[in-house]
Amino acid sequence: MTHTREMLETYPGTVALDAAILAECIEACFDCDQSCSADAVDDLGEEEVNHLRRCITMCLNCSDVCATTGRILSRQVEFEPVIARAALQACVETCRLCAEECEHHAREMNMEHCRVCAESCRRCERACRDTLSDLAA
Amino acid sequence: MTHTREMLETYPGTVALDAAILAECIEACFDCDQSCSADAVDDLGEEEVNHLRRCITMCLNCSDVCATTGRILSRQVEFEPVIARAALQACVETCRLCAEECEHHAREMNMEHCRVCAESCRRCERACRDTLSDLAA
Amino acid sequence: MTHTREMLETYPGTVALDAAILAECIEACFDCDQSCSADAVDDLGEEEVNHLRRCITMCLNCSDVCATTGRILSRQVEFEPVIARAALQACVETCRLCAEECEHHAREMNMEHCRVCAESCRRCERACRDTLSDLAA
Amino acid sequence: MTHTREMLETYPGTVALDAAILAECIEACFDCDQSCSADAVDDLGEEEVNHLRRCITMCLNCSDVCATTGRILSRQVEFEPVIARAALQACVETCRLCAEECEHHAREMNMEHCRVCAESCRRCERACRDTLSDLAA
Numbered sequence: 116m117t118h119t120r121e122m123l124e125t126y127p128g129t130v131a132l133d134a135a136i137l138a139e140c141i142e143a144c145f146d147c148d149q150s151c152s153a154d155a156v157d158d159l160g161e162e163e164v165n166h167l168r169r170c171i172t173m174c175l176n177c178s179d180v181c182a183t184t185g186r187i188l189s190r191q192v193e194f195e196p197v198i199a200r201a202a203l204q205a206c207v208e209t210c211r212l213c214a215e216e217c218e219h220h221a222r223e224m225n226m227e228h229c230r231v232c233a234e235s236c237r238r239c240e241r242a243c244r245d246t247l248s249d250l251a252a
Numbered sequence: 253m254t255h256t257r258e259m260l261e262t263y264p265g266t267v268a269l270d271a272a273i274l275a276e277c278i279e280a281c282f283d284c285d286q287s288c289s290a291d292a293v294d295d296l297g298e299e300e301v302n303h304l305r306r307c308i309t310m311c312l313n314c315s316d317v318c319a320t321t322g323r324i325l326s327r328q329v330e331f332e333p334v335i336a337r338a339a340l341q342a343c344v345e346t347c348r349l350c351a352e353e354c355e356h357h358a359r360e361m362n363m364e365h366c367r368v369c370a371e372s373c374r375r376c377e378r379a380c381r382d383t384l385s386d387l388a389a
Numbered sequence: 390m391t392h393t394r395e396m397l398e399t400y401p402g403t404v405a406l407d408a409a410i411l412a413e414c415i416e417a418c419f420d421c422d423q424s425c426s427a428d429a430v431d432d433l434g435e436e437e438v439n440h441l442r443r444c445i446t447m448c449l450n451c452s453d454v455c456a457t458t459g460r461i462l463s464r465q466v467e468f469e470p471v472i473a474r475a476a477l478q479a480c481v482e483t484c485r486l487c488a489e490e491c492e493h494h495a496r497e498m499n500m501e502h503c504r505v506c507a508e509s510c511r512r513c514e515r516a517c518r519d520t521l522s523d524l525a526a
Numbered sequence: 527m528t529h530t531r532e533m534l535e536t537y538p539g540t541v542a543l544d545a546a547i548l549a550e551c552i553e554a555c556f557d558c559d560q561s562c563s564a565d566a567v568d569d570l571g572e573e574e575v576n577h578l579r580r581c582i583t584m585c586l587n588c589s590d591v592c593a594t595t596g597r598i599l600s601r602q603v604e605f606e607p608v609i610a611r612a613a614l615q616a617c618v619e620t621c622r623l624c625a626e627e628c629e630h631h632a633r634e635m636n637m638e639h640c641r642v643c644a645e646s647c648r649r650c651e652r653a654c655r656d657t658l659s660d661l662a663a
Contacts, residue, residue, distance in 0.1 A: 116279070116283075117254065117279075117282075117283045117286065118283055118286070118287045118368055118369075118371065118372045119283075119286055119287075121368045122286070122287055122290040122291070122294075122365060122368055122369070122372075123290075125294075125364035125365040125367070125368050126290070126294055126297075126365060127294065127297055127298065127364075127365065128297050141286060142253070142254075142286075145254075145282045145283070145285065145286050146253075146254045146255055146256075146282070148282065148319075148323075149254065149255070149256055149259070149278060149279075149282050149322060149323075149326055150255045150256075150259055152322075152323045152326040152327065153259040153260075153263070153326040153327070153328070154259070155327075155586070156326070156327040156328060156329045156330075156582075156583055156586070157259075157262075157263055157264065157328065157329065159329045159330070159579045159582055159583065160263075160264055160265050160328070160329040160579070161264065164575050164576060164579075165575060168466060168467050168570045168571070168575075169467040171467075171567075171570055172464050172466055172467040172468075172469070172567055172570065173467070173469070173472075175460075175464060175566070175567070175586070176460075176461050176464065176469070176472050178323070179456070179457040179460050179461065180457055180461075180472075180476065182285075182319060182453070182457070183453040183454055183456070183457045185286060185289075186285075186286075186289045186315070186449075186450075186453050187450050187453065187454075189286055189289040189290040189293070190289065190290070190292075190293040190446050190449060190450065191290070191293065191294070191297070192293045192294065192296045192297040192442060192446060193293075193296070193442050193443040193445075193446035193447070194446075195446070195447070195450070195486060197482055197486060198447075198450050198454075198479075198482060198483050198486060201478055201479035201482045201483065202450075202454065202479050202483075204475055204478075204479070205472075205475035205476050205478070205479045208471055208472060208475045209472050209475065209476075212469060212471060212472060227262035227264075228259060228262040228263060228264065230262070231255055231258045231259055231262050232255075232259070234255065235255045292449070293445075293446055293449070296442045296445055296446065297442070301438050301439060301442075302438060305433045305434070305438075305603060305604050306604040308430075308433055308604075309430055309433065309601050309603060309604035309605075309606070310604070310606070310609075312429070312430070312449070312597075312601060313597075313598050313601065313606070313609050316593070316594040316597050316598065317594055317598075317609075317613065319590070319594070320590040320591055320593070320594045323586075323587075323590050324587050324590065324591075327583050327586060327587065329579060329583060330579050330580040330582075330583035330584070331583075332583070332584070332587070332623060334619055334623060335584075335587050335591075335616075335619060335620050335623060338615055338616035338619045338620065339591065339616050339620075341612055341615075341616070342609075342612035342613050342615070342616045345608055345609060345612045346609050346612065346613075349606060349608060349609060390553070390557075391528065391553075391556075391557045391560065392557055392560070392561045392642055392643075392645065392646045393557075393560055393561075395642045396560070396561055396564040396565070396568075396639060396642055396643070397564075399568075399638035399639040399641070399642050400564070400568055400571075400639060401568065401571055401572065401638075401639065402571050415560060416527070416528075416560075419528075419556045419557070419559065419560050420527075420528045420529055420530075420556070422556065422593075422597075423528065423529070423530055423533070423552060423553075423556050423596060423597075423600055424529045424530075424533055426596075426597045426600040426601065427533040427534075427537070427600040427601070427602070428533070429601075430600070430601040430602060430603045430604075431533075431536075431537055431538065431602070431603065433603045433604070434537075434538055434539050434602075434603040435538065452597070456559075456593060459560060459563075460559075460560075460563045460589070463560055463563040463564040463567070464563065464564070464566075464567040465564070465567065465568070465571075466567045466568065466570045466571040467567075467570070501536035501538075502533060502536040502537060502538065504536070505529055505532045505533055505536050506529075506533070508529065509529045509533075
């Protein structure tokens with residue numbers, strides 16, 4: 116449960132984007148920050164931590180990029196499309212690469228935490244693409 | 253919708269705390285980061301922005317403290333109670349003071365975004381207190 | 390004084406980029422996070438806060454983008470150029486727009502804190518452009 | 527080189543604390559965020575990564591706590607001592623435990639990046655203690 120939608124509904128101005136697309140994107144960004152923060156350290160707990168280096172660095176980068184993108188989209192007063200677009204593009208790339216890495220470990224090494232994290236990254240990647248399309252419209 | 257609970261359920265080790273209390277606290281921290289990031293800038297859109305200085309600074313501090321606390325609690329491998337406790341105590345204080353300020357504006361100036369933000373802060377304050385109690389148990 | 394250069398010099402692997410360019414960029418990112426975090430709230434202390442809305446939102450976004458970019462560049466193991474490039478491009482755009490806004494207030498309203506913040510943003514913009522050139526080489 | 531001192535000198539109000547102590551503390555917080563972000567991932571590059579789990583989690587927590595503390599102290603308008611104190615206390619504890627862990631690896635495993643990171647943590651711990659004393663005065 117989050118207050119994201121209610122915060123957008125009580126915003127006193129006009130939201131810069133489609134409110135449903137925006138709410139999903141903001142929520143997905145904060146959710147992906149959480150999943151990646153958890154997964155980076157879950158990887159540390161595995162015996163095969165040597166094979167998880169790329170996954171850990173990816174998750175750390177992804178958590179930071181998602182946190183920043185979620186905050187930029189949350190700031191509706193003086194919303195600047197140029198900044199939102201650049202952040203969303205960075206978020207799409209980072210979520211995509213992090214998801215690929217997590218999916219690999221979910222498949223090959225049967226790591227359930229990586230499977231859940233990959234779902235969270237793919238949700239965020241999709242939500243950022245939808246928001247980019249809406250920004251361009 | 254978030255993946256917080258699923259990330260905890262797929263954690264390969266033993267979670268350091270009651271899983272339901274912990275999941276609620278992590279989710280409340282990330283939610284409060286979002287609400288406060290939005291509310292700080294929503295305040296900027298009000299004509300009476302002169303009366304909202306304290307509210308804006310509080311919301312900015314609260315968003316950062318919640319983000320950090322949410323991440324610390326998400327990291328279960330080598331979980332360190334001393335650090336978790338100090339972060340939770342800072343989070344309780346910050347959420348409490350931010351909620352008081354937001355509630356004031358919700359009541360006196362009828363600001364709906366501050367009302368929702370205060371709810372999010374109170375939820376996070378409560379969840380951090382519950383987690384502190386569980387840590388002490 | 391920072392430990393940025395020493396951290397790069399003691400990195401056990403091979404740094405992905407020119408070490409001097411990279412150190413300056415990492416340092417500029419963290420410095421710009423600090424300047425923008427301060428300037429956003431300094432603006433709140435001005436009587437003309439009504440005219441500073443765009444400046445405040447810009448500074449908040451810029452502090453977050455710089456924080457994330459500085460961390461991504463600090464992570465040398467499994468450094469991923471695709472992610473670094475996207476973050477650097479977002480950082481260039483955000484620093485440029487934030488600097489323009491701060492320079493405007495420094496010039497028109499004689500705000501010294503905006504003048505210093507603009508310097509910090511321009512330094513970071515330049516350092517990110519240099520790092521992007523080095524990445525492309 | 528940072529703009530921290532210049533940002534404090536151009537602050538239009540009265541700084542809540544001794545300016546030299548405050549500037550050193552803010553700078554040490556952002557520096558420690560950088561050192562810990564780098565060291566966490568430098569550890570990943572070591573063959574003995576199995577022995578560095580606690581060090582990595584500590585560094586990740588320390589980077590987040592320092593980032594938040596550095597920002598809270600940077601925000602001088604409506605500065606709230608209760609929040610600053612709680613953040614500083616969390617920062618002292620986190621820097622101390624992270625430094626102890628890094629010093630251990632510097633000594634026992636000859637890890638130079640952990641030695642530099644420990645210096646950065648100890649500097650930040652000391653600066654936060656000095657700021658706490660000044661707050662209490």
